Amino acid sequence: MINEIIENLEAIVGEKWVDTDPERVRSYSLESTNDNYSMVAPEPVAGSVIVKAADSEEIADILKFANKEKINVIARGAGTALSANTIPDQESIILSLERMDKIIEVDEENMLLKAEAAVSLGDIIEELKSSDHLYFPLHPGDEGAQVGGMAAMNAGGVRAVKHGIMRNQILGMEVVLPTGEIVHYGGSIGKLLKNNAGYDLMQLLIGSEGTLGVITEVSLKLYPEPEANGTLIVAFNDRKDAFAAVPAILKRGIIPMALEYVEKDEIQLAAADIGKKWPAEQGEYFLIIMLSEAKEDDLFEIGARIDQITAEFNPVEMLIAQSISERKDILDIRSHILPAISDKFVDSPDVTVPRGSLLEYLEKLTEIEEKYNTKCPVIAHAGDGNLHVLILKDEGAKPSYFEEIKKDIYQSAVDMGGTITGEHGIGKLRQDYLPMMYSERELEIMKQIKNIFDPNNILNAGKSI
Incomplete structure (x- = not known):
């Protein structure tokens, strides 16, 4: 990043909150994908800058500046993503939300918790210990995951059968659009249970993987704690x-x-x-x-x-x-399986099939194992049909048939009405497989939506679609 860009960013957030140190920039450029899928994760491009905004207004100013200069911006949370969502593939502004870590309120009458983007699942669990028997059910596997990232990735995880995934838990959001406007979804204070006014843009933002807006606040649904x-x-x-x-x-x-x-x-x-x-x-x-x-x-x-x-x-x-x-x-x-065995496998496609097709998919997976003379251990959120199929290393290396077996694992799921990813998202790792699921016209519509939100393509460019 050239000095003029650094100076402009410092003018927005203060010199203390802009960091170009190469080692720290690299640490902010890595995510769990690099730890768990080291053989397939892309290497981050050097030369980015870390900017730590204090609030939505500063983020708005950063995005307006990035739009003017056409600089890529990557919103950065806890880095627990598993599909190369936040790994820079070009010099970028890495927009860290770590300073936005306040639980704004726990509204027991409306049974919701409003939090800034960097509040972690662990923070929420601790905060609700003092509530009147309320709890938040979702558990994506890492209690360090932050609510902004969980919303952007539409997190799922272990406890999603009874109450659903992150999409089902969000009542409202504050978002800074790529062009710098601050908008609110789910009503002005994010407490509406019903809102049928116009297109539901909030649902587009949920699961958009940081490509359509920067999520700064989230209102989460709470439930009576079971006895x-x-x-x-x-x-x-x-x-x-x-x-x-x-x-x-x-x-x-x-x-x-x-x-x-x-x-x-x-x-x-x-x-x-x-x-x-x-x-x-x-x-x-x-x-x-x-x-x-x-x-x-x-x-x-x-x-x-x-x-x-x-x-x-x-x-x-x-x-x-x-x-x-x-x-x-x-x-x-259960939550520690992937980190514990990361040295034994190359990748773990998280396909999802209809629950009634689990046995059919298992039979197809057995055929795939026989075809490539390998074993594919499975970890599954079986209650919602989401299977993590492990592609094992071959004598410590990526197997020669890696691309072929991965394609077969995906295609077998799609053929029975399933999807190539149930919770991890597209990021960089699964872009090549999207045409398995969508027609050219459907993909073009997605790209047009991206263009409407982000006309200069400055927000996490080249990810998801």
Whole structure:
């Protein structure tokens, strides 16, 4: 970045909040993609500048300046993304939102929490400990994830079966558009449950991966905290049995907080990596079923029903964790799988298929494994049909068939009405596969939407579409 640009940015935010140190710029240019998918993650282009804005007005001024000079801007949160969303591929203004970390209010009457973009999931959990039995259910796997990024990426994760993904939790947002205007969606104060006035532009911003606007505030829906919680682990010796049990549980009216599928090698490595023990001693494949009910009697009744249902699918063990510490250990272990095994795999496409097609997809995956003479372990948010299929390294290197097997994994999902990404997004890693899902006309409409929001293409250019 030339000195004149640096000076203009310093005039907006103050000299203290502009940083060109190469090492720090590099650290802000990396994200979880580089840690977990090091063989496929792009290397960040050097020469960017970090700018730490204090509020929406400063962000508006930064974007107006970037528009005038046609400089790329990347909004930066906690860096927990997994599809190369915030890795610079050109010299950019890395717009860090870290100073915008205030919980603005917890409105118990309207059951919502309003927070600035850099408030983390961990911050929200801590804040709600003092509320009147309210909680926020979503858990994308990393409690360091920030609400602005969770909204921009439409985060999902473990606990999304009962209450839905991030899109379902957002009542309102403040956004700075690429051209510098500050706008509000969901009503002027973000507390409306219904709003049918015009096109729902807020829904376009959710999941737009930082390409249509900079999300600065989010109003999140809160829920009454259930009094009875428990986590079941059901173990199987055949992964077909485990997957077959999923729709059987759901179609009988049981809607758990989470319904996860994991495999023995990966879950035990994750447990060992954080100094914990995976509680199930039998089985090779496991369903983790997190229950959340109003009364303890309901919890035990549903647990008994799950026991009866899964008995039809040859389980070898069933455990229940009811204490807070036991349940937290299981969630922590499940959330740590990818970091614990990142040295063993190259990529992890997060395809999603209709829940009723899980077994069909598994059969197709078996054919893919045989075709390439490999194994593809699976980690799945099985309750919503979202599967993370691991493409393993071949003797420590990217396999020669990497592009071919990845395409087959994606195409098999699309062929049965699925998608190439259920939660991680497109970023840079999945752009080449979008034509599998959309026609040229559909992609052109998306590009036109981008152009209307961002006529000079200065916001996270070259990502998502």
